[in-house]
Amino acid sequence: MAQHSEKAKAKLHSLNAALESGALTQVKRILNSGLAPVDVAHLIESSPPKARKLLWELVDKDLEGEVIQHLSEELQSHFLSDMSAEEVADLTADMDTDDVADMLQQLPERVTQEILESMDDQDRARLEAIMGYPEDSAGGLMNTDTITVRPDITLDVVLRYLRRHKTLPPMTDNLAVVNRQNEFIGILPVSKLLVSDPQQTVREVMTTDSRVIQATQHESEVAKVFERHDLVSAPVIDASGKLVGRITIDDVVDVIRDEGDHSLLSMAGLDDEEDTFAPALKSSRRRLVWLFINLLTAFTAATVIGLFKDTIEQIVALAVLMPIVASMGGIAGSQVLTLVIRGQALGHISNANINWLLRREVLIAGINGTLLALVISLITFLWFGDPYISLVIALAIVINITFAMLAGAVLPILMKAKGIDPALAGSVALTTISDVVGFMSFLGLATLIVL
Amino acid sequence: MAQHSEKAKAKLHSLNAALESGALTQVKRILNSGLAPVDVAHLIESSPPKARKLLWELVDKDLEGEVIQHLSEELQSHFLSDMSAEEVADLTADMDTDDVADMLQQLPERVTQEILESMDDQDRARLEAIMGYPEDSAGGLMNTDTITVRPDITLDVVLRYLRRHKTLPPMTDNLAVVNRQNEFIGILPVSKLLVSDPQQTVREVMTTDSRVIQATQHESEVAKVFERHDLVSAPVIDASGKLVGRITIDDVVDVIRDEGDHSLLSMAGLDDEEDTFAPALKSSRRRLVWLFINLLTAFTAATVIGLFKDTIEQIVALAVLMPIVASMGGIAGSQVLTLVIRGQALGHISNANINWLLRREVLIAGINGTLLALVISLITFLWFGDPYISLVIALAIVINITFAMLAGAVLPILMKAKGIDPALAGSVALTTISDVVGFMSFLGLATLIVL
Numbered sequence: 001m002a003q004h005s006e007k008a009k010a011k012l013h014s015l016n017a018a019l020e021s022g023a024l025t026q027v028k029r030i031l032n033s034g035l036a037p038v039d040v041a042h043l044i045e046s047s048p049p050k051a052r053k054l055l056w057e058l059v060d061k062d063l064e065g066e067v068i069q070h071l072s073e074e075l076q077s078h079f080l081s082d083m084s085a086e087e088v089a090d091l092t093a094d095m096d097t098d099d100v101a102d103m104l105q106q107l108p109e110r111v112t113q114e115i116l117e118s119m120d121d122q123d124r125a126r127l128e129a130i131m132g133y134p135e136d137s138a139g140g141l142m143n144t145d146t147i148t149v150r151p152d153i154t155l156d157v158v159l160r161y162l163r164r165h166k167t168l169p170p171m172t173d174n175l176a177v178v179n180r181q182n183e184f185i186g187i188l189p190v191s192k193l194l195v196s197d198p199q200q201t202v203r204e205v206m207t208t209d210s211r212v213i214q215a216t217q218h219e220s221e222v223a224k225v226f227e228r229h230d231l232v233s234a235p236v237i238d239a240s241g242k243l244v245g246r247i248t249i250d251d252v253v254d255v256i257r258d259e260g261d262h263s264l265l266s267m268a269g270l271d272d273e274e275d276t277f278a279p280a281l282k283s284s285r286r287r288l289v290w291l292f293i294n295l296l297t298a299f300t301a302a303t304v305i306g307l308f309k310d311t312i313e314q315i316v317a318l319a320v321l322m323p324i325v326a327s328m329g330g331i332a333g334s335q336v337l338t339l340v341i342r343g344q345a346l347g348h349i350s351n352a353n354i355n356w357l358l359r360r361e362v363l364i365a366g367i368n369g370t371l372l373a374l375v376i377s378l379i380t381f382l383w384f385g386d387p388y389i390s391l392v393i394a395l396a397i398v399i400n401i402t403f404a405m406l407a408g409a410v411l412p413i414l415m416k417a418k419g420i421d422p423a424l425a426g427s428v429a430l431t432t433i434s435d436v437v438g439f440m441s442f443l444g445l446a447t448l449i450v451l
Numbered sequence: 452m453a454q455h456s457e458k459a460k461a462k463l464h465s466l467n468a469a470l471e472s473g474a475l476t477q478v479k480r481i482l483n484s485g486l487a488p489v490d491v492a493h494l495i496e497s498s499p500p501k502a503r504k505l506l507w508e509l510v511d512k513d514l515e516g517e518v519i520q521h522l523s524e525e526l527q528s529h530f531l532s533d534m535s536a537e538e539v540a541d542l543t544a545d546m547d548t549d550d551v552a553d554m555l556q557q558l559p560e561r562v563t564q565e566i567l568e569s570m571d572d573q574d575r576a577r578l579e580a581i582m583g584y585p586e587d588s589a590g591g592l593m594n595t596d597t598i599t600v601r602p603d604i605t606l607d608v609v610l611r612y613l614r615r616h617k618t619l620p621p622m623t624d625n626l627a628v629v630n631r632q633n634e635f636i637g638i639l640p641v642s643k644l645l646v647s648d649p650q651q652t653v654r655e656v657m658t659t660d661s662r663v664i665q666a667t668q669h670e671s672e673v674a675k676v677f678e679r680h681d682l683v684s685a686p687v688i689d690a691s692g693k694l695v696g697r698i699t700i701d702d703v704v705d706v707i708r709d710e711g712d713h714s715l716l717s718m719a720g721l722d723d724e725e726d727t728f729a730p731a732l733k734s735s736r737r738r739l740v741w742l743f744i745n746l747l748t749a750f751t752a753a754t755v756i757g758l759f760k761d762t763i764e765q766i767v768a769l770a771v772l773m774p775i776v777a778s779m780g781g782i783a784g785s786q787v788l789t790l791v792i793r794g795q796a797l798g799h800i801s802n803a804n805i806n807w808l809l810r811r812e813v814l815i816a817g818i819n820g821t822l823l824a825l826v827i828s829l830i831t832f833l834w835f836g837d838p839y840i841s842l843v844i845a846l847a848i849v850i851n852i853t854f855a856m857l858a859g860a861v862l863p864i865l866m867k868a869k870g871i872d873p874a875l876a877g878s879v880a881l882t883t884i885s886d887v888v889g890f891m892s893f894l895g896l897a898t899l900i901v902l
Contacts, residue, residue: 260711268789319770
């Protein structure tokens with residue numbers, strides 16, 4: 001019921017109090033009987049490293065499997081690395097096959113083999129089917145728990161067959177119809193099963209034009225198919241047309257969430273797995289890479305300024321104003337960059353409309369660049385009283401904003417064509433361009449016009 | 452089948468060719484018989500303004516409803532504004548109630564009233580129920596097509612009742628169990644209906660501890676409940692416990708997609724509804740606001756530099772190096788800012804862990820700041836051969852990186868507490884801080900130490 005979340009909040013509160021006072025027996029009791037596994041996982045994610053380890057150790061053995069599947073990949077492999085192969089095999093016994101596969105794929109090959117060997121034959125066979133596909137493919141995302149029926153039986157037989165199950169796999173909104181060779185023929189939506197005459201055969205009722213996923217399709221393609229056709233689950237087939245599993249919307253939601261995360265984090269040079277509560281040293285190392293890459297950009301900009309040392313020495317106002325030119329270009333460019341990266345993710349940008357898009361951005365750059373140039377040169381004139389410097393900054397602003405906006409549009413398109421991630425590399429490339437063009441045009445024009 | 456998307460691509464290709472050559476009859480034929488409505492919508496979204504209008508006009512009247520529900524809100528209201536109230540009422544006849552409500556809410560109040568009046572009583576009553584709730588609440592997200600059953604009937608009766616329907620509402624994975632007062636009692640999962648003995652009553656089989664959504668809950672809360680409990684649909688109740696509708700995962704997926712979009716776009720000062728193919732003038736105006744806000748930041752930074760004009764006049768190397776200090780602080784700070792904004796969205800950041808988080812960021816700032824300071828001061832020494840300037844830049848880098856990283860962590864927490872959107876306001880506030888502290892510490896220390 002709705003009060004659940006209120007209760008969970010109150011429980012979380014008393015748990016935090018118990019944790020702080022060191023009342024571990026009480027913590028253990030709340031963790032294992034008071035909270036849903038997903039809330040326990042959330043609590044662990046929201047805690048600093050030491051508390052995380054402590055909390056995980058207090059979780060009952062038989063709840064570990066349910067809790068761990070809600071943790072981030074990073075934390076999963078962290079906790080799993082402390083366990084024996086048998087313990088991991090026990091823990092995964094009740095989990096969805098695709099979640100187990102994801103978890104095992106993060107462990108060293110040797111450990112994975114050991115865990116697979118300690119499983120029973122059926123579980124191992126299922127897992128190996130999934131692990132044969134890349135983690136980010138439909139095959140890596142699928143489950144193997146599909147209920148299949150033959151086309152020539154009646155719905156009445158299907159209903160009786162279903163009643164032999166204790167439960168149905170989660171999110172079973174359709175059954176897969178296959179022939180004797182396990183080749184996929186169509187789907188029998190549960191909703192049709194419920195409204196149709198039980199004497200009809202599966203063949204008469206089934207749908208053959210539904211969306212089928214190829215096991216090798218990329219997960220982001222799968223997400224698009226689910227989103228565009230409002231699917232709850234879809235069958236997955238291999239290259240020979242045989243049914244190998246099904247994908248459910250809950251796993252697709254994770255893909256969608258991760259995609260949104262990816263652009264946001266990449267644009268700040270952060271890893272997808274970057275964790276708000278990772279140990280400081282680990283985070284420090286990851287972030288340093290990005291800082292050093294940006295240091296190159298900064299020194300490139302400094303070198304450009306260095307070329308005009310003599311000019312600055314004579315007109316120190318240039319040093320005061322030059323960051324304005326560079327930063328306005330950077331902001332205008334990053335707006336375009338973000339928009340194009342998002343357009344690419346939505347599949348809106350194609351060869352058919354690039355030219356129109358570029359013409360539009362040049363037009364916007366012209367309008368906004370001119371307006372900003374007027375305002376900035378007016379303020380500059382009021383501040384320094386020098387019409388030449390005002391003219392120079394106006395020209396430099398127009399030049400830099402136009403360059404930066406074009407770069408913001410062109411860079412992600414070029415990068416994507418070359419297989420470079422625009423969300424990661426785009427912003428640093430754009431900053432370099434807007435700094436170099438900004439300082440070069442402003443100081444260069446000043447040298448020509450004012451001196 | 453899977454070949455569908457290949458076919459669609461080929462169709463799109465020939466459609467683009469036909470559009471370019473002006474063969475409108477051919478375009479019309481492909482639009483209305485060759486492509487799925489969702490693909491037509493996608494094509495319209497990916498086209499420049501003129502082509503958009505043309506394509507929309509070529510869509511058959513009886514397909515318009517299916518096409519328009521896949522368009523962005525901005526485009527919807529653009530096309531709707533050209534139509535009469537009767538046309539809109541016709542168009543919405545076959546659409547999901549929640550989608551119609553979203554669409555109408557973008558139109559002027561007067562137009563909405565006119566459209567409501569031209570609908571039949573039942574449709575109007577359903578729409579008004581949804582439109583009574585804010586658009587971003589569970590009530591605004593819900594549909595009113597729930598199938599309800601009474602607790603005291605047998606499953607066999609339920610099965611016969613369902614068979615009287617031609618179809619079930621999309622994504623019906625459970626039926627709502629209500630009493631005579633329409634008060635919500637529990638849900639009857641379709642999967643349980645299928646596996647249980649038909650002679651059992653609904654009461655014996657139903658689930659009463661399922662997740663129920665309050666109509667007033669915010670849509671992002673709803674998304675979290677769906678994600679954490681892997682739901683396909685959930686009943687919605689009002690304050691008195693009466694069932695008012697249900698929410699389905701397809702609408703939740705849209706919320707999740709929009710949330711990811713929101714952070715990404717806001718951080719570049721872009722509107723959520725910003726459109727890659729909007730007319731230039733419209734985009735120009737929207738983006739100018741952000742550029743002018745950032746102009747204040749740029750002039751603030753310039754003012755700080757202006758305070759040290761005399762120092763720069765004597766040591767021009769300072770002008771060359773000062774952007775390095777400001778930009779490294781900006782980059783280091785925006786990494787923390789992004790991480791904390793994402794942590795807030797995931798619900799990981801609470802009063803219980805803020806202190807730990809701040810301590811961690813200070814530690815990372817200490818490590819990374821020191822390393823960067825060493826590298827930068829070494830390069831500076833090799834470039835300018837002045838140990839004092841090298842010392843000054845090292846100190847300024849440590850100071851600015853520490854300040855910027857703390858600001859990156861504290862700003863979103865303060866802003867959220869004050870009801871300000873950190874994704875929108877955070878980056879400009881951070882840039883101001885890293886510029887001011889960067890220029891101030893570098894030029895100030897230089898004035899003290901080098902002169």
